[in-house]
Amino acid sequence: MQQMHTKRRNRWLEEYIGRTFAVICGWLIVLITVTMIIFLAVKGIQSFTDSGLSLSDMLLSAQWDPNGTPPKYGALIFIVGSMLVSLGALLISAPIALALAIFMNFIAPKWFVSLLKPVLELLVGIPSVVYGWLGVTILVPLLREWFGGSGFSLLAGIIVLSMMILPTITSIAADALANVPMAYMEASYGLGSTRWQAISRVIVPAAKAGIATGVVLGLARAFGEALAVQMVIGNTIKLPSGLDSPTATLTSVLTMDMANTINGTPWNNALWTLALMLLLISFFFIAVIRLVGPRKER
Amino acid sequence: MTARMIDKVWTGIFYAVAAAVIGLLIFFFAVVLSKGAGFWQPEFLFGRPSNTQAGGGIGPQLINSFYMLVVTLLLSVPLSLGAGIYLAEYAKQGRIVGFIRLCLETMASLPSIVVGLFGLLAFVTLTGWGYTLLGGALAVTIINLPGLTRICETAILDVPSNIKEGSLALGATRWQTLVKAVLPAAIPQIVTGVILSAGRIFGEAAVFIYTAGLTTPMLRWDADWGSQANPLNVFRPAETLTVHIWKLNSEGIVPDAKLIAAKSAAVLMVAVLLFNLAARLASSLLARYFSGGRRARRGRGERSKAA
Numbered sequence: 001m002q003q004m005h006t007k008r009r010n011r012w013l014e015e016y017i018g019r020t021f022a023v024i025c026g027w028l029i030v031l032i033t034v035t036m037i038i039f040l041a042v043k044g045i046q047s048f049t050d051s052g053l054s055l056s057d058m059l060l061s062a063q064w065d066p067n068g069t070p071p072k073y074g075a076l077i078f079i080v081g082s083m084l085v086s087l088g089a090l091l092i093s094a095p096i097a098l099a100l101a102i103f104m105n106f107i108a109p110k111w112f113v114s115l116l117k118p119v120l121e122l123l124v125g126i127p128s129v130v131y132g133w134l135g136v137t138i139l140v141p142l143l144r145e146w147f148g149g150s151g152f153s154l155l156a157g158i159i160v161l162s163m164m165i166l167p168t169i170t171s172i173a174a175d176a177l178a179n180v181p182m183a184y185m186e187a188s189y190g191l192g193s194t195r196w197q198a199i200s201r202v203i204v205p206a207a208k209a210g211i212a213t214g215v216v217l218g219l220a221r222a223f224g225e226a227l228a229v230q231m232v233i234g235n236t237i238k239l240p241s242g243l244d245s246p247t248a249t250l251t252s253v254l255t256m257d258m259a260n261t262i263n264g265t266p267w268n269n270a271l272w273t274l275a276l277m278l279l280l281i282s283f284f285f286i287a288v289i290r291l292v293g294p295r296k297e298r
Numbered sequence: 299m300t301a302r303m304i305d306k307v308w309t310g311i312f313y314a315v316a317a318a319v320i321g322l323l324i325f326f327f328a329v330v331l332s333k334g335a336g337f338w339q340p341e342f343l344f345g346r347p348s349n350t351q352a353g354g355g356i357g358p359q360l361i362n363s364f365y366m367l368v369v370t371l372l373l374s375v376p377l378s379l380g381a382g383i384y385l386a387e388y389a390k391q392g393r394i395v396g397f398i399r400l401c402l403e404t405m406a407s408l409p410s411i412v413v414g415l416f417g418l419l420a421f422v423t424l425t426g427w428g429y430t431l432l433g434g435a436l437a438v439t440i441i442n443l444p445g446l447t448r449i450c451e452t453a454i455l456d457v458p459s460n461i462k463e464g465s466l467a468l469g470a471t472r473w474q475t476l477v478k479a480v481l482p483a484a485i486p487q488i489v490t491g492v493i494l495s496a497g498r499i500f501g502e503a504a505v506f507i508y509t510a511g512l513t514t515p516m517l518r519w520d521a522d523w524g525s526q527a528n529p530l531n532v533f534r535p536a537e538t539l540t541v542h543i544w545k546l547n548s549e550g551i552v553p554d555a556k557l558i559a560a561k562s563a564a565v566l567m568v569a570v571l572l573f574n575l576a577a578r579l580a581s582s583l584l585a586r587y588f589s590g591g592r593r594a595r596r597g598r599g600e601r602s603k604a605a
Binding site (some may be wrong): 011012015019020022025030037040043048104118119121122126127129134138193224227251256263285286 | 413
């Protein structure tokens with residue numbers, strides 16, 4: 001009798017310990033996220049509160065010269081560089097990804113799909129430094145031969161990134177296409193359309209919210225990628241004059257310079273402001289995804 | 299051109315694109331494995347790196363990468379399992395869950411360099427640890443947490459509800475049901491997800507530069523526990539293999555820096571391949587085990603009904 005009593009008590013204890021653990025883990029996620037935002041915001045605004053830089057100079061000036069007199073901290077080059085390199089990558093990657101997604105859902109025979117899926121998984125799995133290394137070893141010499149110059153260029157960054165975001169966009173677009181009811185396809189066939197007509201005029205428009213989500217996520221990934229881009233883009237602090245000219249991005253300058261600066265100096269503060277910009281840009285992407293993405297939650 | 303011709307042309311284009319992507323992957327592997335030929339030699343895999351002469355190895359970096367992986371999984375698997383359980387079982391749907399999901403989404407979309415910089419603030423400067431393996435593991439846990447939580451949550455929700463209801467009906471508490479009935483059924487999916495995310499941790503680099511550092515002390519297995527030279531001490535700088543490639547590329551002064559980078563890239567590619575194979579194997583083995591078990595259970599149920 002006594003034994004049964006303790007057993008029952010243990011069971012309730014277990015229930016509460018388990019439940020408490022789960023609740024703590026759930027709230028830990030909130031705590032970590034909020035802490036990160038606060039830390040980065042506090043560090044990021046020091047440029048304006050401590051170093052006396054102005055926001056408009058930082059956003060609109062292309063003069064970045066931390067060692068000059070007076071030092072200048074205009075981040076326009078990095079902002080433009082990040083935008084060009086990720087939009088360029090998207091321009092290459094999005095059509096290919098959409099084509100792959102359509103192919104996997106509606107055209108490919110089964111054996112081909114079961115070949116493509118692991119291929120995409122492996123492409124996701126390749127570490128970004130290996131992509132960067134491939135860029136430095138294969139792509140940069142090739143570009144050097146074609147266009148002259150050093151080969152380290154905006155174009156090299158665009159091509160490397162386009163390969164890295166391809167699997168991301170493909171898998172999300174493929175899911176979106178798979179969610180279109182088969183009846184749409186059948187109805188389109190019933191009206192006498194060819195497969196291409198059905199896909200291009202019925203299926204893709206029906207899945208456009210999901211496809212847009214994939215595209216924005218790809219863009220976000222491209223924007224935040226650091227090492228692969230930094231390895232091939234040349235890191236010259238000037239606005240690119242063309243696809244074959246080197247430039248720098250927000251992530252590449254953070255990767256290069258953060259270790260070279262001393263905590264609390266204006267240069268260091270300016271870099272933290274760039275990090276805060278990256279954070280705000282990823283918030284922006286989340287907002288866009290919430291706006292364009294499919295309405296229903298699970 | 300007739301509609302039918304256009305259809306044929308587009309079908310051809312789709313096949314060409316798909317074939318090109320497969321070709322690209324094969325090309326990547328061919329390049330990395332041929333340029334990095336010889337990466338399998340034990341003196342390279344386990345040898346000490348050299349700062350001045352050719353012929354150094356990547357022993358410490360490989361140890362760091364694997365140890366980092368182990369520590370990170372020890373941190374992130376329990377946390378994301380707990381969070382997944384909370385989201386799937388305990389949290390009330392509505393505003394709070396919506397907020398936690400928003401936080402997860404935010405965490406998932408943060409660039410890894412930003413998480414690395416947060417790690418620099420929180421685990422390097424604020425704690426006063428300096429660059430440490432533990433700092434790197436904590437930072438990469440943040441990157442890993444959203445994906446793994448999602449995997450755990452989905453795996454738990456995918457368990458057929460009759461398993462849960464059966465257990466509850468027999469008088470089990472919610473936690474007992476979860477641990478003894480639901481989780482065993484969810485294990486195949488969770489294990490597959492954990493292996494895949496292990497591959498991602500292994501390949502992560504940007505987050506480690508400012509948390510785990512660019513150096514490794516001379517490691518000795520006979521060093522004291524508190525010593526920086528002890529490989530198992532988590533409070534020591536730990537340059538991972540991925541960071542090593544990056545560093546060789548940007549500031550390598552060894553004469554054979556290019557070759558070492560190529561060989562290290564080959565090691566990483568093989569690791570990626572192995573992690574993917576392991577995930578596939580685990581999911582098919584465990585799924586077979588699980589579905590076999592389920593069939594047997596259902597069979598027994600029918601028989602007892604007949605009796």
